[in-house]
Amino acid sequence: AVTYLVVGKASANRGDLDRAIGSYTAVVGLRPRVGAREWLAIAYGYRGTAYVDRGEPASAVEDFQQALALSPQRLIYKERLVLGYVARGGARLERDDLDGAIADLEAALGLASGHPTAPRTLALAYARRGLQRAEAGLMAPALEDLARALALQPQSADHLVARGRILAQAGQHEAALGDYARALELGPAWAAYYGRGRSLFALGRYPEAAADYREARIALARLPEGEERARGTELVTKAQGELRPFLPRRPAP
Template structure:
């Protein structure tokens, strides 16, 4: 399944989110932390899928085997195959709340947000203590601009002492969007504690540091994000923002160019590159 297993104590009281208009940051986080990526890379391999297929061939009524293979297909980016396996797992066991949540994530990747919400709702009807479903539904709500519903879901998971960093990352993004950067920094710090090998928390915290005028800490966080994974466009674009703010147009343009190379559709990188090339 697509979750994490580390623990961290958290304060019991959480501040109320006040949705205030703020200036948009130069780059924004939209990626969710730890979803398909939380499956070990080997689980999406053709060898592992073949092994799981052998299990299913021996026992075609094994709902768990379909669920695991569906997760492997999801990790490999074979979303249609994943969907078929989760459908089968649920047909065999209609109370399989984990399979509903996994299928919801595939619906989301395929752009079917209504089906994703319906599957998360069904998962929670079966098990209203399943933090993964609250977090996943919260991500759908957040990306749809339904911030209050998203906050409620993240808060519910956090109150259940979830160890899934996506809850803190998601809530941090909401705080960041509303200009509550100190709260955002605290949530991103928790994200980092739970997933120190992932760049998301560093990028999020860096952007809030940057919004507060703390360029040094922002720059340090963006550099760590790049060191952890140099293939993430957002990290390079964020680094470029610091260079640009410092007046180092040449380095800013180079970092924006790297971000645009990694993701030609990443607008902050494309816009930043055009901007720095004009002024360079």
């Protein structure tokens, strides 16, 4: 068992993760002949780390859970399990498995409330799920998710804009204006100007809406060419077209 662990560690240090995982798996396979639970815990812990490095967080979480069960007094396995949960939660978030991501990230925070990245990633998962729920017409659960996101990241302009969108979608335009205003205090984001303009338009405050759409265009012009700039420009152009009939006509020259 010791030889396999040494070979596995050396392989991992060289970046040969396949061989490292094979060596650690050999130790796990020796389970009936390994007397010390600690050897197994070490093998699971090392293999879990290799799985994280190889981009397989689901396998890593399983190994870290095994290591912690075998050696609960070793804090390092708890720390690695937290890393595994965060990695798997992030992977699930990328696949839009929002419920799974939230479950993993909440588990990570339950084990280590001071983790540096788990709160930010969990907040993003809540915000995305909130927007999905709003699209499905589930406004109350959507707003609950955005409240959780903002509790984790109260200074996030993106989450404030997301909640503003949901409030506006629910017809709560005055409340939406408050979130957009807070977002704009954090930076001149085009999405906040655009969202606030939409709510001002819905409230019949047409000149103010026009001013916000102009600011949205200015903010968009600062972005590099790409999908976000093109999409934002299309939205603002459409909104300005809807607003035009409600503005005073300019006198002919």
